[in-house]
Amino acid sequence: MALPVAEWQGRTARLWAALQPALRERLAAASLQDAVRLGCDVLRSEEEAALVQLCHWAPTDKKPEAASWYREQGNREFKRGRYQAALRLYSKVCLEDIARAESHGYPDRLLPKVLLRKAECLLCLGRLQDAQDILRGLESKIALDGVMTTHLARLQKLSQLKVKLGEKERCPEPAQGEHGGTQGEPEIWEENNRISGASSSLSLSFDAERGRHLVASQDIVAGQSLVKEEAFVSVLCPGESLPLQDGDTAWDTRATNADLYCHRCLRQLLASVPCQGCSYAKYCSQDCADRAWQQYHRAECSLGALLLTLGVFCHVALRTVLLAGFAEVSRLVEGSHHGDKNFQNPEGSCKPLSEAADAGAGSRGVPGCDSSGRYRSSYQALFHLLPHTEQHSPEHKFLCTLSVVALCKQLQAAGLEAAVLSQESPQQWSKPKTCEKTSDELSPELKTVAEAMLRHVLQLQCNAQAITVMQELGPGDGAVVDKKPVRLATAFFPVLSLLNHSCCPNTSVSFSGTAATVRAAQPLSSGQEVLHCYGPHWCRMRVAERQQLLSQYFFKCHCPACLQELEPGVKSVVSIRNSFCCPKCQAQMQGEEDTLCCSNEACATSASRDHLSGRLQDLQQQIKKALDLLRVGKADQAIKMLLKCQMDAGTFLSPEHLLMGEMEDHLAQVYATLGKWQAAARHLKKSIEIVEMHHGPSSVETGHELFKLAQILFNGFAVSEALSTIQRAEGILSVHFGPQSAQIQELQEMKACLSELPRNILQRT
Ligand SMILES: [Zn+2]
Ligand SMILES: [Zn+2]
Ligand SMILES: [Zn+2]
Ligand SMILES: [Zn+2]
Secondary structure, three states, X not given: OOOOOHHHHHHHHHHXXXXXXXXXXXXXXXOHHHHHHHHHHHOOHHHHHHHHHHHHHOXXXXXXXXXXXXXXXXXXXXXXXXXXXXXXXXXXXXXXHHHHHHHHOOOOOHHHHHHHHHHHHHHHOOOHHHHHHHHHHHHHHHHHHOOOXXXXXXXXXXXXXXXXXXXXXXXXXXXXXXOXXXXXXXXXXXXXXXEOOEEOOEEEEEEOOOXXXXXXXXXXXOOOEEEEEEOOEEEEOOOOOOOOOOOOOOOOOOOOHHHHEOOOOOOEOOOOEEOOOOOOOEEOOHHHHHHHHHHHHHHHHHHHHHHHXXXXXXXXXXXXXXXXXXXXXXXXXXXXXXXXXXXXXXXXXXXOOOOOOOHHHHHHOXXXXXXXXXXXXXXXXXXXXXXXXXXXXXXXXXXXXXXHHHHHHHHHHOOOHHHHHOOOOOOHHHOOOOOOOOOOOOOHHHHXXXXXXXXXXXXXHHHOEEEEEEEEOOOOOOOOOOEEEEEEEEEEOOOHHHOEEOOOOOEEEEEEOOEEEEEEOOOEOOOOEOEEOOOOOOOOOOHHHHHHHHXXXXXXXXXXHHHHHHOOOOOOHHHHHOOEEOOOOOOEEEOOOOEEEEOOOOOOOEEEHHHHHHHHHHHHHHHHHHHHHHHOOOHHHHHHHHHHHHHXXXXXXXXOOHHHHHHHHHHHHHHHHOOXXXXXXXXXXXXXXXXXXXXXXXXXXXXXHHHHHHHHHXXXXXXXXXXXXXXXXXXXXXXXXOOOOHHHHHHHHHHHHHHOHHHHHHHHO
């Protein structure tokens, strides 16, 4: 998804193989500038035509009939009580799609109905604020239209919903001042005067081994915010969704990220404002739609399908240059041609960042800083992230080059060159200045743009930051909400990119919209490097897999976890805990070969690895089936099946195996849907034990499990236990997400509600 679709990759690979060896060598050794020049010569019109053909897989033009189909599917899910699914489908029915489809016979009067249903879904899901927003909008719309008889039933429904909303809101009154400690208090935040978006308790250092990196300049407590940065650029990832089958009405009912989040600010969509020109871009508000149009979408709109085909990295690269503006792009690209070490800095040499930095680093300055020696979250800083031009494989560079050149040619062909080049003056881009040009060769300006884009695509391999959100899983009946982090967008964060990787990081990153916050996950002492995990964490992956994954960033990790696990005879924690056990005596099975042996010498049972792996796969299949049963409402059968899976797993998996924990978690979920809170809590506690063992007692993972346990205990009126669980969850989650986060607020609402409980119960009886 980050890279172009497989067909285009295959095509460029064949083209590469067919090139003359001398040309291949020149391309392999080419600078970015030469690569673009050569790429323009190599890209033939038949390749361009093939690319256009591939774009038909990603239709982004408007299809009015889809809206009514989504609405019907939404109604169906709603009647089954699956509010989360219904909500997603209603989100696909865009406000304006309905209005614009009037000419196709789609009646506007259905719109309030869809919105009412949507509000009802939100109410059932406990998202009161969102429900209220919709009801308010609807009220004003009805008032505007005047009361017609057709609206009377709806008005009645509206007032019913408002009463329900009022009831729900009365319960969890935010109890201010009741809880001690730091919760809810604004954080102490002092910005660094040398690095924008960084805390004043950090400093920027530079050395040959670690490159640019951030170091604690004083002692730091766990949970303290270290970096707060707005993405320089972000592009929503389309998410998993198969291409629509052509011809029939097989619309994709699985809403993707593109349907659920604003394409500019990444806020969750309630009533979306779609782009006038394409069916792909959707926004949370007219303001976001207008700004996106002004800043970049006017150049992207007609190329939606091409951008989906070429992948998110190309899209981020294009949006980066659009946001930076051509003047800045060409200044930095020109500068890079002069080979001057300080080209980033036309006004003179970079001042040393920190007096305390070691001699060599201090005097040379740090790349990417502005003339005052300040590192900002700017295009200049972004431009100086390492593209690792020499380390990418020549084939990969070729693919990126052709993709970028093809994109620029399309921009030119579509008359969008002016929109790309003169971002600031909308009057100018209405009259294309390239009209007299007859050849289809790229203009010099677009070659500069292509060169910058190629740099950004290559940089992204090491510097792309995923923006993730906690997304609700499962049927979402509202009682117990299971959330999982989901990749939402790909972004450049120039300051966040200063952090080096460790498989055992000392920070935690969370996102709100397009803003990232890095917090200390543990106390840091002055002088300690601030480290962030790029993905492979020592609790989740064996060292060999981690090193393999990290090779794409062109470095070998030397973090303490890697050094220790690379010692001869040392096994990864992951493989010890997730091992097979002896079917006879339950001791751990050992061996690196095809045959595993029981570690208990007296037992000496052996078994084939393939056989055990096969059993593991079967088990995973069975668990999936059980979850399918739960999804269609057959909870009792799901329980039976999961219990059988547990029995089976006990005979060949280590009791600490992560899958053992997952089964407990699933059982808890099923019991929760049945309202059997005690049983649910019992299973969840076992799951928590295993999660703690794997990820540590203060990990995000443990925090999320405790959050679920708090919900279950809350629902089961286990007041004192619920309160102590809430407290533990709060302690952990506020370190990772901060005291203002949605999770913490939900926990505090639960706490407030529990303190009101005796009165509520009295009222009930
Ligand atoms: Zn928005
Ligand atoms: Zn558009
Ligand atoms: Zn490591
Ligand atoms: Zn044994």
